[in-house]
Amino acid sequence: MPTEFEFIKRIRDQVRRRMSTSPGLVLGIGDDAAILRQESGRETLITTDLLVENVDFRLDYARPDWLGHKTLAVSLSDIAAMGGVPAFSMLTLAIPILSPDRESFWEDFFEGYFSLCERYQVTLVGGDISGTPGPLSLDSMVVGNVQSGHAVRRSGAKPGDAIYLTGSIGASATGLKLLFDGALVDTTEESLVQRALRAHLRPEPRVGYGRRVGAGSLANSMIDISDGLAQDLAHMCEESLVAAIVDYDTVPVADEAALVHQDEWQAFLFAISGGEDFELLLTADPKQEPALRESADQEGLRLTRIGEIVDAATASPASPLILRREGSLEPLPVRGFNHFGSKK
Amino acid sequence: MPTEFEFIKRIRDQVRRRMSTSPGLVLGIGDDAAILRQESGRETLITTDLLVENVDFRLDYARPDWLGHKTLAVSLSDIAAMGGVPAFSMLTLAIPILSPDRESFWEDFFEGYFSLCERYQVTLVGGDISGTPGPLSLDSMVVGNVQSGHAVRRSGAKPGDAIYLTGSIGASATGLKLLFDGALVDTTEESLVQRALRAHLRPEPRVGYGRRVGAGSLANSMIDISDGLAQDLAHMCEESLVAAIVDYDTVPVADEAALVHQDEWQAFLFAISGGEDFELLLTADPKQEPALRESADQEGLRLTRIGEIVDAATASPASPLILRREGSLEPLPVRGFNHFGSKK
Numbered sequence: 090m091p092t093e094f095e096f097i098k099r100i101r102d103q104v105r106r107r108m109s110t111s112p113g114l115v116l117g118i119g120d121d122a123a124i125l126r127q128e129s130g131r132e133t134l135i136t137t138d139l140l141v142e143n144v145d146f147r148l149d150y151a152r153p154d155w156l157g158h159k160t161l162a163v164s165l166s167d168i169a170a171m172g173g174v175p176a177f178s179m180l181t182l183a184i185p186i187l188s189p190d191r192e193s194f195w196e197d198f199f200e201g202y203f204s205l206c207e208r209y210q211v212t213l214v215g216g217d218i219s220g221t222p223g224p225l226s227l228d229s230m231v232v233g234n235v236q237s238g239h240a241v242r243r244s245g246a247k248p249g250d251a252i253y254l255t256g257s258i259g260a261s262a263t264g265l266k267l268l269f270d271g272a273l274v275d276t277t278e279e280s281l282v283q284r285a286l287r288a289h290l291r292p293e294p295r296v297g298y299g300r301r302v303g304a305g306s307l308a309n310s311m312i313d314i315s316d317g318l319a320q321d322l323a324h325m326c327e328e329s330l331v332a333a334i335v336d337y338d339t340v341p342v343a344d345e346a347a348l349v350h351q352d353e354w355q356a357f358l359f360a361i362s363g364g365e366d367f368e369l370l371l372t373a374d375p376k377q378e379p380a381l382r383e384s385a386d387q388e389g390l391r392l393t394r395i396g397e398i399v400d401a402a403t404a405s406p407a408s409p410l411i412l413r414r415e416g417s418l419e420p421l422p423v424r425g426f427n428h429f430g431s432k433k
Numbered sequence: 434m435p436t437e438f439e440f441i442k443r444i445r446d447q448v449r450r451r452m453s454t455s456p457g458l459v460l461g462i463g464d465d466a467a468i469l470r471q472e473s474g475r476e477t478l479i480t481t482d483l484l485v486e487n488v489d490f491r492l493d494y495a496r497p498d499w500l501g502h503k504t505l506a507v508s509l510s511d512i513a514a515m516g517g518v519p520a521f522s523m524l525t526l527a528i529p530i531l532s533p534d535r536e537s538f539w540e541d542f543f544e545g546y547f548s549l550c551e552r553y554q555v556t557l558v559g560g561d562i563s564g565t566p567g568p569l570s571l572d573s574m575v576v577g578n579v580q581s582g583h584a585v586r587r588s589g590a591k592p593g594d595a596i597y598l599t600g601s602i603g604a605s606a607t608g609l610k611l612l613f614d615g616a617l618v619d620t621t622e623e624s625l626v627q628r629a630l631r632a633h634l635r636p637e638p639r640v641g642y643g644r645r646v647g648a649g650s651l652a653n654s655m656i657d658i659s660d661g662l663a664q665d666l667a668h669m670c671e672e673s674l675v676a677a678i679v680d681y682d683t684v685p686v687a688d689e690a691a692l693v694h695q696d697e698w699q700a701f702l703f704a705i706s707g708g709e710d711f712e713l714l715l716t717a718d719p720k721q722e723p724a725l726r727e728s729a730d731q732e733g734l735r736l737t738r739i740g741e742i743v744d745a746a747t748a749s750p751a752s753p754l755i756l757r758r759e760g761s762l763e764p765l766p767v768r769g770f771n772h773f774g775s776k777k
Contacts, residue, residue: 115476116586119672121514121657122480122577124584127471132459135576136466139525139561170465181483181572183527217483223567228525230574232479233466240468242460313465328463 100182100195100218107203111212113176113234123214125177125232132240134233136167142185142224150268153194155291156227157201163315164231165209166294166367170313172241172303173233175209175296180216183226201291209296239303241371245310246329250372250398253308253381255295255390258318259346259356262363264289266349285345292367299369301384308373308381314366321370323409323423329372332404335396335421337414362424372398444526444539444562451547455556457520457578467558469521469576476584478577480511486529486568494612497538499635501545504571507659509553510638510711512577514657516585516647519553519577519640524560527570545635553640583647585715589654590673594716594742597652597725599639599734602662603690603700606707608633610693629689636711643713645728652717652725658710665714667753667767673716676748679740679765681758706768716742 108117115124127133140146140160161178168175180202206213211231264285274286295313302308310329312321318340326333342360350356373381378394385392396413404411410421452461459468471477484490484504505522512519524546550557555575608629618630639657646652654673656665662684670677686697686704694700717725722738729736740757748755754765 116584120587121511122478122517122575124515124579125477125479126581127473127475127477127578129471129473131471133469133471133477133576134466135469135521135523135559137523137525137559137561137572137574139527139563139572141527141563141565141567143566144563167465171468173466177479179479179481179574181481183483183485183567183570215479215481217481217572219483219485219488221485221567221570222487223485223527223565223570226527226565226567226570228481228483228561228572230481230523231466232477234471235468237470240460243464 103196103199104213107199109207109212111176111210114212114214117212117214123177125214130237132235132237134168134171134173134235134240135230136164137228137230138163138167140227140229142226148225150274152274152290153197154201157198158205158291160227160229161202161205161211161231162292162294162367164229165205165296166313166315168231168233169294169296169299170311170369171233171235172239172299172308172311173235174300175211175231175233177214177232178206178211179214179230181228182216182218183221183223184218185225186220186222235303239306241303241308241311243310243312243325244328246325246331246372246398247309248331248398248400249374250309251375251378251394252322252333252335252396252398253371253373254318254341254368254393254395255298255385256366256368257341257343257391258314258366258368259360259363260285260288260343261292261365262359263343263345263349281345281348285348288345289365292365294367295369295390297388298384298390301388302371302381305380305384307377307384308371311369311371314368314370315364317362317364318366318370319361319410319421319423325370325372326409330401331398332401332409332411333396333398334411334413334418337412339393339395341391341393447540447543448557451543453551453556455520455554458556458558461556461558467521469558474581476579476581478512478515478517478579478584479574480508481572481574482507482511484571484573486570492569494618496618496634497541498545501542502549502635504573505546505549505555505575506636506638506711508573508575509549509640510657510659512575513638513640513643514655514713515577515579516583516643516652516655517577517579518644519555519575521558521576522550522555523558523574525572526560526562527565527567528562529569530564530566579647583650585647585652585655587654587656587669588672590669590675590716590742591653592675592742592744593718594653595719595722595738596666596677596679596740596742597715597717598662598685598712598737598739599642599729600710600712601685601687601735602658602710602712603704603707604629604632604687605636605709606703607687607689607693625689625692629692632689633709636709638711639713639734641732642728642734645732646715646725649724649728651721651728652715655713655715658712658714659708661706661708662710662714663705663754663765663767669714669716670753674745675742676745676753676755677740677742678755678757678762681756683737683739685735685737
């Protein structure tokens, strides 16, 4: 069993082996602070996400490399949702003082973390490590860049905008349900169950698509699906002072959701309430649709038009969301909707 | 007892009440990421520090407002040690799910946090909150600015440089020892004991001085004292590939240290090994001394010349530090010295 000191040294050595550099980096890990170059006409995006063991993940079903991937992915998704390009990251770890087999865990964790860094040319520039008498906590920060004025906010949705969604929703929530029911990851198998588990444990942030939307000023508002389509669309409506009509027939519910609900309506409700899809939800002038679709094609992503933004007065006071189903409109209640907006 | 949801809402409300804005801020809390303006000729400094309950602090002796102050102070100190100007902060909280009397705790905590923000015009721009089955964890991030090329690194110390220290050392370690021995904070009392407790629980980062040193390019290297003078000077020597001679008679040991060690030599060893002084340690061409002293005067700070940087070959392989005492030179062992450099 290595001492705490030796253990932290090993983590640092692993980090140093994978350390990269990048054009905007002046000084990375090793001093009191990292130094990043600024450029006029550019804006910095900065976000942080905390993942706590037994709250946000469980070690009994987490694959360490996938956990490393997801730790970075959730913050990359935030930068994508702003239309920016991720560039730097920081990672702060509170590590349980007594945890077995730590060495191979962290090797695998950083394999997943740095593989995703390398895919998007993200450089780890700092962080902190402490022992803790409590659970493992992972605090992920990502710093990105965007051309001044091109960041896509939640608050820009306008009546008349169409609503678009990348990919599909509900696979991650399905995976979580299956994990709770005892399903195990088997990477040799390519089944619907395994795809659901992977969607939850190793989500793919839409970095390339977000960047294209920002660079081309293609959208009026954008958010990533972390709390579920219903909640995140409601957040967007609240921030934009608008309402949204969602066309029931168009919403791309993942095939995986059928593992939990065979009934189509139940599967729909499950999919729009489940979180952590990390798809991008955006609103745009319908004239931008060809450009939005071309960008999706270039990223190999499905893009679906799922509704439209309308005047706030169109909705009921209880929810800014309206469901259009079989030609009639009904309020769409947002389960657990947080009227105080997002955490950030 | 408020629910978790109500509780997090209250914290957000407190944050919103104290929210400020600043010239470089494009968008603060409330979206997927904060947006900060960049300027050519300027560099971004970014740092993060994790404080874990029962590892870095204890709630039985922490005053919540002082804990809020210290959470920010440790990261401000890192920006000061780079010669930069702090501008933005993020704060991520892992909050024990079952903790009594949380409301007043967080009101006081944020009073301390935001008071220090306001003193230095630092704007909170983001963060995250999660419940945890473990101890309270506070992850503090600060983003600062510095004119390009003006950041003061640890690695710039040169043979011939004089070594300078702001303030004095050992009061914080004394305070920690007294707390372990059962001392209690009493803000109505102005005693050496209370000053020691305050030095540990509510340290003052040298923001103004660090900024002047960076702006004027007055120093070749700088670090803040977080691991103790001996360790931090050794880090600086390692990074700069030099050695240091410390003049025993000149080192400003805080009066408070006498509460732990009456013997002068023992008090010295205690003071150079104790951490969290958050004073600035810098090396500079002695020609800069008048400017360094003038800046210290303007900040109302004591500045002491405590030694000189020499060629690495002057020191023994065991330690880059040499103590000059009563005319003779001896190796100064660095207790717990981490040969792998700093954590960041």
